[in-house]
Amino acid sequence: MTPQSPHPLDPQLKAKLQEELRTPWQSLRRALWIALEASAALGLMIMVLRLVGGEAVRPNDVLIQVGAVVLFGYLLWKDRSPKPEVNPGQTGESTSRKGR
Numbered sequence: 001m002t003p004q005s006p007h008p009l010d011p012q013l014k015a016k017l018q019e020e021l022r023t024p025w026q027s028l029r030r031a032l033w034i035a036l037e038a039s040a041a042l043g044l045m046i047m048v049l050r051l052v053g054g055e056a057v058r059p060n061d062v063l064i065q066v067g068a069v070v071l072f073g074y075l076l077w078k079d080r081s082p083k084p085e086v087n088p089g090q091t092g093e094s095t096s097r098k099g100r
């Protein structure tokens with residue numbers, strides 16, 4: 001016989017905690033990727049505006065900024081929340097026919 005806990009967890013809270021166990025620090029990482037992506041994009045925009053204004057910008061610096069925008073964009077995309085998986089052998093059409 002297992003002892004009953006005095007305050008059972010709310011199912012929504014339990015699901016949120018289980019998700020946090022699967023992907024620890026996800027919200028903090030996403031905030032970091034967004035901040036770094038915004039910083040790299042702002043730096044690239046400033047370099048492009050300087051080029052348009054006629055100032056000299058070192059090509060290596062532009063490549064670093066482009067690389068940072070691509071890298072942090074990829075990390076942000078890769079760190080997105082996974083979508084719930086549908087049963088591979090089951091489609092929406094096959095589930096609607098089961099009730100007939």
